Amino acid sequence: MSLSLQVQVQVMAASPLRRHELQRCSSMAHLKQLHSRTIRLGLSSDNDSMGRLIKFCSLSQSGDLNYALHLFDQMPQPDAFIYNTIIRGLLNSHFPTDCLLFYLRMLHRCVSPNRFTFPSLVGSCCLANAVEEGRQLHAHILKFGFGDDGFCENSLINMYVGFRALDDARKVFDEMPARDVVSWTTLIAGYSRCGFVEEAFCLFESMPEKSSVAWNAMIASYVQSNRFHEAFALFQRMRDEKVELDKYLAASMLAACAGLGDLNQGKWIHRYIEESGIELDSKLATTIIDMYCKCGCLEKAFQVFKELPHIGLSSWNCMIGGLAMHGKGKAAAELFEKMQRERVAPDNITFVNLLSACAHSGLVEEGRSYFRRMSEVHGIEPRIEHYGCMVDLLGRAGMLEEAKEIIDNMPISPDAGVLGALLGACKIHRNVELGEAIGEGVIELEPNNSGRYVVLANLYANAGKWEDVAKVRKLMNDRGVKKAPGCSRIEFEGVVSEFIAGGRTHPESREIYGKVDEMLERIRRVGYVPDVDGVLHDLEEEKENPLYYHSEKLAIAFGLLKTKPRETIRISKNLRVCNDCHNASKLVSLVFNREIIVRDRNRFHHFKMGDCSCQDYW
Structure with missing residues (x-):
């Protein structure tokens, strides 16, 4: 047998072993052994063999991009696959400019790009916000004949959306011979992010077949724009069309429930998640906790938190933040200390929530201590939000000069x-x-x-x-x-009713106003005196909307009419509760023997037996 034939036999025998070992390769040390063997077999110039090594170095979590570049520089004529692999590796490592430079090297060495070259390059332009380069790449996609390739077209839509060039994104979309779910949802999300929710909805309606991803994109669009009623209407339509709820849709709708304070709908979604076996990842678990916190059901939020098999940082932060907004400053601090004992490293959001908890509970010394510990112990430099919390903490406590x-x-x-x-x-x-x-x-x-x-x-x-x-x-x-007009919401039997001060659009307004008059008459007997200080400046509102017909009073009256005796009344308001409504709510809770939970713009107030959880400190 000749020497050249022996080498060919050795190479053929080694190839299956080499592929098998590359699949099992889990470290750079092992990779370097395989590289050494590749050199001994005379395959250091073979694009297929070296391409596999470069792929591991560039894209594996155990890889080393610098070693991949070293291998690349030793190759006499890398092919498109190898260039594409290096470009993907540079993009994954957040080196967008180097991606474009490698593309130029590719063209200078007369290596023709393929359909897999451009998505990563377009992604690098998104990362670097390189608008002009992105437009040039669009021209190259057309020049090299990939204008009808779905991967390239979807990348361009995403790029133009990122540039907020929606007309260009729409032009690419309209010229596509075949659109997939990525094409539709990327453009819908783009319209939404730029505030064009109506355009997003028109696009959604024109879809020939709506996947769960598309439903989620549109519902998320409404939720992110705080248009919760539209989100609920679309969700109901989705259920009528028998579309299954996945974890992404569940997260969006839980956020809508949190926005409107719709506890019953939130409970239903939580039960659906449990019964249908939807994966409860860290993000979804945090969304459930957040929903219960913002719907005024702190006990249930804490129960979900404690039952999590693994508590991620976002869930710790959410629970601390929930305790903060309910005025449970000491409980928030205790939870933070437990987090420390379990060796979970806090981040800047942890301290925003913790300092906010101190501010809402008047824990001045504790707040000062946490503010110091943030940088001295945890190495987290204060941001503008942390300074804002400290100013709020000291200001509420009357330490204005400090x-x-x-x-x-x-x-x-x-x-x-x-x-x-x-x-x-x-x-x-x-x-x-x-x-x-x-x-x-x-x-x-x-x-x-x-x-x-x-x-x-x-x-x-x-x-x-x-x-x-x-x-x-x-x-x-x-x-x-x-x-902004004050607006209070209350949910009853799946329907959310909204009230504005002095408003009479509700179909049961006569009964509601009669209940307000009864309510005020009964609390006057136990010492209620209207507090007009908070509205003296707003003469128009004083004339049109008397103090005793503020929106939260109307909502409380509706709750008294509709709910059973001793049942908790839950209300959310878009503005801060005024002093008069705060005093009135305390007395209503006493006279009618009801717990009333009000979420205003800043925090929760739990009124019970004539007292408020905030201890009049808000």
Whole structure:
């Protein structure tokens, strides 16, 4: 047998072994042994053999991209597969510019790209926000004859959506000879992210066949836009069409339940997840906990949390945040300490929730301690949100000067959230001088936020500075800023009823107003006196919507009419509860022997037997 024939036999015998060993390869040490054997067999220039080694180095979690590049540089004529593999590896390692440079090397060495080359390149343009390069790649896709390739077209739609170039994305979509579910859902999600929800819905309706992915994309679009009623309507339609609920749809609808405070629907979805065997991953578990927290059912949220087989960081954060919004500051701190004992490393979100818990419960010393520990023990540098929590904590406690010092010494410029926290504290503690200086700055930072004007006007009204109140109102009018109307929601038998102050659109408004009058008459007997301080500045609302017909009072009256004796009444409101409604709710809980749970813009209030869980600290 000749020498050349012996080598061929050795290569043929070695190839199956080599492929088998590459499949079992789990470390770079093993890979280097295989590389050494490849060299001994004279295969170091063989694209098939080297391509397998480069693929492991580039794409495996145990690989080494630098070693892949070293192997690549030793090859005399790499083929398209090897270039594609390196480009994918660079993209996965977040080196988008290098992806494009490798593509240029590929063209300079006269290696023709194939249909698998461009998706990664287009993805690199998305990562680098390289708009012009992306458009050039689009031209190359057409030039090389891949304009009708679904992978390339979907990549282009995703790229243009990322660039917010929706007209270009739609043009690619419209010119596709065959669209798949990725094409439809990518464009629907793109319209949604840019705020064009109606366009997304029109596109959804034009789909010839709607998959569960498409249903989820559209429902998620409504949820992300806070259009929860439309999300529920579409969900009901989906159920009527017998579309099965998967974990993604379940997560979107749980978020909608949390947004509307619809506990019954949330419970139904939770039961469906349990009974249908849907995988309860960390994200879905966190969404369930969040739903129960935001629907005012803290005990159930904690039960779900404790029963998780593995508690991920997001679930710890969610539960701490839930305790915070319910005013359970000490419980939140205890849960954090348990998290520490179980050696779960916190992140910046953990400390936002923890500091918020301290702020809502007046735990000043604990808050200071956690703020220090965040950087000194855990190496987490404070962000703007953490400073905002500290300003809120100190401000609520009346330590306005210290809160102002925090702002003055921040290494970053304070935003409207940080300054707004101090403004709110100035209103609570009636510090007009500081509040005036802060208020003007907040309004300039957020000129379209009606809440900033309202707080400043309240501050002036409480001090009897009516000329300044008028100036604030005039500034609002001149800028076309409208005060957001207070709206309270209550769910009964699967239907969510909404109320605005003084509104009479509800079909049972006569009975509801009669119940409000009865409710107010009974609490007057135990000492209720209207507190008008909170609405003195808003003369129009005072004329049209008397204090005793605020939206939460109407919702409570509806709850008293519809629910059974001693049944908990759950209400959500889009604004902060005013002092008068807070006092009235405490007395209603006493006189009618009801627990009333109100979720306002900032937190939960649990009214029971004449007291509130916030201890009048909110």
